[in-house]
Every structure is written in structure tokens, then in C-alpha cells.
Amino acid sequence: MLIGEVSARTGISTRMLRHYDTIGLVRPGGRTGGGYRQYVPSDLRRLFHVEGLRSLGLSLPEVATVLADLEFDPAPMVERLVERTRERLAREEELLQLLTRVRSSGPAAWSEALSTVALLRGLEADDPSARQRLVLALTGETGTGVGPLTEAALREPEPNVAGALYWSLARQGDDAVDELAQALTSTDADRRRRAVAALAKIASPRALTALAAAAGHPDPFVDARATLARGALGDVDAVPALVALVADGRDDVEAADVLGRLAVQHGPAAGVVRAIGAAAADAPAEARRRLTGALAEIPGPEADDALTVLAADPARAVALTATALLRARPASGPDGLPTVSAARQARSSARARARGPGPAGPLRG
Numbered sequence: 001m002l003i004g005e006v007s008a009r010t011g012i013s014t015r016m017l018r019h020y021d022t023i024g025l026v027r028p029g030g031r032t033g034g035g036y037r038q039y040v041p042s043d044l045r046r047l048f049h050v051e052g053l054r055s056l057g058l059s060l061p062e063v064a065t066v067l068a069d070l071e072f073d074p075a076p077m078v079e080r081l082v083e084r085t086r087e088r089l090a091r092e093e094e095l096l097q098l099l100t101r102v103r104s105s106g107p108a109a110w111s112e113a114l115s116t117v118a119l120l121r122g123l124e125a126d127d128p129s130a131r132q133r134l135v136l137a138l139t140g141e142t143g144t145g146v147g148p149l150t151e152a153a154l155r156e157p158e159p160n161v162a163g164a165l166y167w168s169l170a171r172q173g174d175d176a177v178d179e180l181a182q183a184l185t186s187t188d189a190d191r192r193r194r195a196v197a198a199l200a201k202i203a204s205p206r207a208l209t210a211l212a213a214a215a216g217h218p219d220p221f222v223d224a225r226a227t228l229a230r231g232a233l234g235d236v237d238a239v240p241a242l243v244a245l246v247a248d249g250r251d252d253v254e255a256a257d258v259l260g261r262l263a264v265q266h267g268p269a270a271g272v273v274r275a276i277g278a279a280a281a282d283a284p285a286e287a288r289r290r291l292t293g294a295l296a297e298i299p300g301p302e303a304d305d306a307l308t309v310l311a312a313d314p315a316r317a318v319a320l321t322a323t324a325l326l327r328a329r330p331a332s333g334p335d336g337l338p339t340v341s342a343a344r345q346a347r348s349s350a351r352a353r354a355r356g357p358g359p360a361g362p363l364r365g
Contacts, residue, residue, distance in 0.1 A: 001039045003028070010047065017047075025064055026050055057081045123148060128158040135164040150176040153198050154183050154191050162194060166201035174206045181210035184222060196225045208233050215241070224251045231258035236268045243275045246294045247287040256290075260297020273302040277309075285315035292321045296328075304329060 007014045020026040026047045028037040039047070046067065053063045062077065122134040135149075149172070153165035169176045176198065183195035199211040211229040214222050224245055230238035239262065245255035263269040273295065280291045292310045295303045310322035
């Protein structure tokens, strides 16, 4: 077969066939009566071997090495091909993700697309300080790259950079809330927790509602922050779960603050006190101390009565805390009840008092 016929039947260009000939990979071994070079059956078999090996990703020098020794062990070569293919797929997956993120930003012109690409590349810089500087430079620009910023916030392992990203998202309003809410269902625990932190930083009613919807999540961190969000939204049904957070020592300070705001702003002070009292009844001493401290946030006579009972608690730290809070209760608002700010000061004072004397020291006034 002449070169043109071989090209037509195999789909290999005549230019490539001539290149194979030049480098000695596949050379026509026969001649026509007129002296033209032609491919004989053995040449065609070798040509198909070349194309088969090239389809596996081998370079022409590697093909030549294999064909020079048919006893050549293919295992190492195949292993290199596998690794090479993985790297190529990783690059293509990275490109796909980049294109998807650019598309999600909704560019209306090539200039916007290129700006988004530049932002994405900057957010992937190896130097955390460079990433942080980039984010801080964007914090005044609302509507800038919300999709890329959200994804960066969900991936960022460096706390300072992550904090800057959360702040930047908060400046965007509620634009990132839907994507962050979706991340709460991720199988990646770090991604879930970053979504929680970002929603808590945004702290708008919509963001808190999205976070509160995750109450009961199997991840204790997500569940606890969702409980706090429920309380922040004024959900009085969250009181038992908030009390449990205080007793367990998980986000107990934040939970106590939310219980205080619920009691003052939404009126269930007596119900909060009952829930705290019920939890303290059979709790260990350290949990009772935390629950006692939470009463500092609660106004009203019910809290006074509960503190009076706890002042006689056999655990000295509990009794100290309750006594200190009772002594601070006279600071009150126009309605005769302790103000929330005064209660918080009393709670801080009580904690200091509880740490003061040693185990055998006297009960201080």
C-alpha cells in the first residue's frame, strides 16, 4: 500500500506517517515496480501497534522502547500511565470546578469573568497572609464574587483568613445564605462547621433561620449552634435545649446569655427558671455551678427563690456562686427586677468569687 492509501484507510495523516518514517518508528519495507516505497503487511501491523500504544498515552520515544523489545515488562510503564492519567484528570477536574464557579458568579461580560478568575486564583494563593489581604481589600465591595467567596470560606483552614472571609460575606447581606445552608448537610465536618461560623457571623434573621433549621443535626457542634440560633430568634421552645447546653458545658456562656434574652424579651422567665431547676436537681456539681450562673441572666422572684435554694447547696462552688448572685440582685431596673446588664456583672463577679477561697476557706461576703 502506498502512503496515501494507508492514510485513507487508517485515518493517520500522511504528515504523521512521514514523521514515523523519519524517526525510524514505522518505515515502509517494500517498493512498487515503479520504485515507490510501499507498506507491507508487517509494516501495517507495526503501525497499528504504534497507534495502540499511543492511545494508552505513551510518548513516541516510549513507543519505540516497547517495540524494540517485545519482552519489555509493561507493568512499570502502565503504572506511569495510570499516574499520568490521574494527574491529567485532576487538572481537568480543577478546570471544571473553576469554570463552574465562574459560571455561578453570573458574569455579564468577559471582563467580569476574568475578574472572577483573578479572584479565584488569589483565594487559592499558598500564602495565608496573601489570601487575607485579598479578602480584606474586598470587604467594602458588596456584590463582589459572592459565590467564589462563599466557596473559599467553606474551604479555608487558616482561622484568620476564614474570619476575614466570614466578615466579607456578612458585608454581602444574605447573598451567601442559601449556599451556606446547603453546606450544613455536607459529609465534611470542617465544611459544615465553617458554614455554621459564617451564618452566625452574618446573623441576619434569614441566616439565623437557616442555621436554626439544623437543630437536631447529628454533629453536636452544628446542633448546639442551631439551638443558639433558635433562641436568638425568640423560639421559647428552645429553652430545654439551651439549658442542656449550659449543663453540658457546651457553649454554656452563649446559651446562658440567650436564655437571659429570652426571659427578658419574650417573657418565659418562670419557665426558664423551672427548666434550670429541673436540670440542676440531679446534675453533677460542676453542671449545677454553670446552671446557677445562668440564673444571673434571669429577672424575677422565681430566680431569687432558686438562687436561695442553691445558696445552701452542699457543693461549695455552687453555694458561692448562688450567694454572690443573690447579693448582687438589688441592682434593678424601673420595674424592680434586676437589669440584664447588672445580672451579667453579677454573674462575672460570682465566678470570680467562686475561684477565690480555697477548699477550706471561709464563705466571703
